[in-house]
Amino acid sequence: xxxxxxxxxxPEWVEALAPPGRVxxxxxxxxxxxxELSRQNVVHGTGGPFGAAVFERGSGRLxxxxxxxxxxxxxxxxxxxMVAFMMAQARLGCFSLKSAGTAYELVTSCExxxxxxxxxxxxxVSRVVCGATRDDALRLNFDEGPVFPESHAxxxxxxxxxxxxxxxxxxxxxxxxxxxxxxxxxxx
Amino acid sequence: xxxxxxxxxxPEWVEALAPPGRVxxxxxxxxxxxxELSRQNVVHGTGGPFGAAVFERGSGRLxxxxxxxxxxxxxxxxxxxMVAFMMAQARLGCFSLKSAGTAYELVTSCExxxxxxxxxxxxxVSRVVCGATRDDALRLNFDEGPVFPESHAxxxxxxxxxxxxxxxxxxxxxxxxxxxxxxxxxxx
Numbered sequence: 227x228x229x230x231x232x233x234x235x236x237p238e239w240v241e242a243l244a245p246p247g248r249v250x251x252x253x254x255x256x257x258x259x260x261x262e263l264s265r266q267n268v269v270h271g272t273g274g275p276f277g278a279a280v281f282e283r284g285s286g287r288l289x290x291x292x293x294x295x296x297x298x299x300x301x302x303x304x305x306x307x308m309v310a311f312m313m314a315q316a317r318l319g320c321f322s323l324k325s326a327g328t329a330y331e332l333v334t335s336c337e338x339x340x341x342x343x344x345x346x347x348x349x350x351v352s353r354v355v356c357g358a359t360r361d362d363a364l365r366l367n368f369d370e371g372p373v374f375p376e377s378h379a380x381x382x383x384x385x386x387x388x389x390x391x392x393x394x395x396x397x398x399x400x401x402x403x404x405x406x407x408x409x410x411x412x413x414x
Numbered sequence: 415x416x417x418x419x420x421x422x423x424x425p426e427w428v429e430a431l432a433p434p435g436r437v438x439x440x441x442x443x444x445x446x447x448x449x450e451l452s453r454q455n456v457v458h459g460t461g462g463p464f465g466a467a468v469f470e471r472g473s474g475r476l477x478x479x480x481x482x483x484x485x486x487x488x489x490x491x492x493x494x495x496m497v498a499f500m501m502a503q504a505r506l507g508c509f510s511l512k513s514a515g516t517a518y519e520l521v522t523s524c525e526x527x528x529x530x531x532x533x534x535x536x537x538x539v540s541r542v543v544c545g546a547t548r549d550d551a552l553r554l555n556f557d558e559g560p561v562f563p564e565s566h567a568x569x570x571x572x573x574x575x576x577x578x579x580x581x582x583x584x585x586x587x588x589x590x591x592x593x594x595x596x597x598x599x600x601x602x
Contacts, residue, residue: 228429229478230504232422241416290417300509302536303496312489316418321488321600341536344529344559348490348601371532372568373560380560412509413536 234304234312237272237293244279244291246317251286253355256333257393259288261357264306264335264400267293268409274368275404278306278334280314280323283353289330290314296412307334307342311349324350331355335397336363337390340371346381353387357397366401367411422492422500425460425481432467432479434505439474441543444521445581447476449545452494452523452588455481456597462556463592466494466522468502468511471541477518478502484600495522495530499537512538519543523585524551525578528559534569541575545585554589555599 243259243266250256256279263277274294281288292310296302310332315321323330331353337360338346346354360370378388431447431454438444444467451465462482469476480498484490498520503509511518519541525548526534534542548558566576 229424229434229501232500232504234420234422236417246417296509296536300503300507301500302503302509302538303491303499303533308491311491312420313417315488315490316420319488321484321490339532339536340565341529341532344527344532345491347557347559348484348527348529350490369535371535372562372565374562374564376562377528377560 232301234295234299234309236291236309236313237267237270237298239266239270240291240293244288246288246290248288249286250281250288253389253392256281256286257355257357257397260333260335261393261397261400263291263293264397265403268400268404268407273298274409274412275400276306276334276336278310278332280310280351281331281333283329283331290317297410302413303341305339305342307332307338308345311345322348322350326350335400337370340373340377343373343377343381346386347384352385353389355389355392357393358401359391359394362394362398362401366405369413420489422483422487422497424479424497424501425455425458425486427454427458428479428481432476434476434478436476437474438469438476441577441580444469444474445543445545445585448521448523449581449585449588451479451481452585453591456588456592456595461486462597462600463588464494464524466498466520468498468539469519469521471517471519478505485598490601491529493527493530495520495526496533499533510536510538514538523588525558528561528565531561531565531569534574535572540573541577543577543580545581546589547579547582550582550586550589554593557601
C-alpha cells in the first residue's frame with residue numbers, strides 16, 4: 227500500500243464569510259471575523275471552536291482563513307492557525323510570509339497551542355492577535371500543550387508582537403457554545 | 415480568488431526506501447531508517463535534512479514515513495515529523511493514534527522543534543525516539559523554537575516516553591552534509 231495524498235481543504239461555507247481580499251481595519255474587526263469563523267465551524271459541525279485568519283498589515287486585506295479541521299479531515303495537525311498558514315502560503319506561493327515582501331499578522335480566536343505557537347515562528351508573521359486565553363480553553367479541557375511565559379518571550383525576542391485578550395468574551399463564548407453542544411474534546 | 419486545496423505528498427523515492435509494513439526491530443534499526451530518509455531528502459534535493467517515521471510498537475511495523483517538505487511544497491508546517499503524522503493518520507483514518515487500538519511511536523532524525531513537539535502530543539503516539547540533538551541543529555542555525563526542559567517534562571507527565579541521542583552521530587552527519595551542500599536554512 228502506498229502513501230496517500232493528504233488534501234487540506236476549508237469547508238465550503240468559509241469563502242462566503244471570509245473572501246480573500248476582504249478588508250478589516252481594526253484589531254477588533256479582524257478578531258470579529260476570526261471569532262465568527264470559530265462560531266460557524268461549530269454551527270456547521272465542521273470542527274472544533276477555533277478560527278484564525280492571516281491579514282496583510284497596513285492594508286488589513288485578508289489573505290487566508292483557517293478553521294479547526296482535526297476531526298473533519300482526520301488530521302491532528304489541522305488547528306485553525308495551521309490551516310490559515312497553509313492557505314496563506316499556498317496562495318502567496320512561499321514557505322515564509324517574511325519573504326512575501328509585506329508584513330503579515332495572524333489573528334486567532336484563541337491563544338495558540340504549543341504546535342501553533344511554533345508554527346507561528348516558522349510562518350513569518352510579525353504579529354499575533356489572540357482572543358480567548360489558554361485558561362478559557364483549559365476550562366473546557368482543551369489542552370494547550372507545553373506553552374510557558376518563556377514561550378511567548380521567545381517569539382517576542384525574535385520580533386513578533388503578541389497581543390492578548392482582544393474580544394476575549396466573544397471568543398470564549400464560542401468555546402462554551404461548543405461544550406454546550408457536546409462537541410468532542412479531541413485532545414483532552 | 416478562492417482558497418486552494420493544499421496537497422501534502424511525499425517525494426516518489428520515499429516509498430521504495432520506506433514501504434509501509436516494513437519491519438524494524440530495534441531503536442537503532444528504526445533510527446537508521448529515519449536517518450536514511452533525512453539523507454536521501456538531501457541527496458534528492460527534495461527538502462531539509464530531516465526524516466521521521468511512525469511505527470507500531472511491539473511489531474515494529476512501519477506505518478508512515480515523513481521528510482521535511484517545507485521548501486518543496488511551500489509550506490512552513492511540513493517538517494518531517496508533521497508529514498509522518500499526517501501520513502499515519504490518513505492511512506489509519508483517525509485523528510489520534512491513541513484511538514487506533516495499538517500503541518505507536520515516532521522515530522525522528524532530530525529532536526522535534528516546538529511545533530513538532532506540540533503535534534507529538536496531539537498525535538497520540540506514546541513514545542518518541544530522537545537522533546540528532548537541538549544543539550546539533552542550532553549549530554547549523556536551524557532554530558528549534560521555544561522548547562525548554564519543561565516542554566519534554568510536560569509530554570512525559572502525559573505518558574509519552576522520550577528517548578534522546580539514538581545514532582546521534584549518524585543523524586548529525588546528515589545535517590553537516592546539508593550545510594556542506596549549501597542547503598537553505600529556511601527558518602534560521
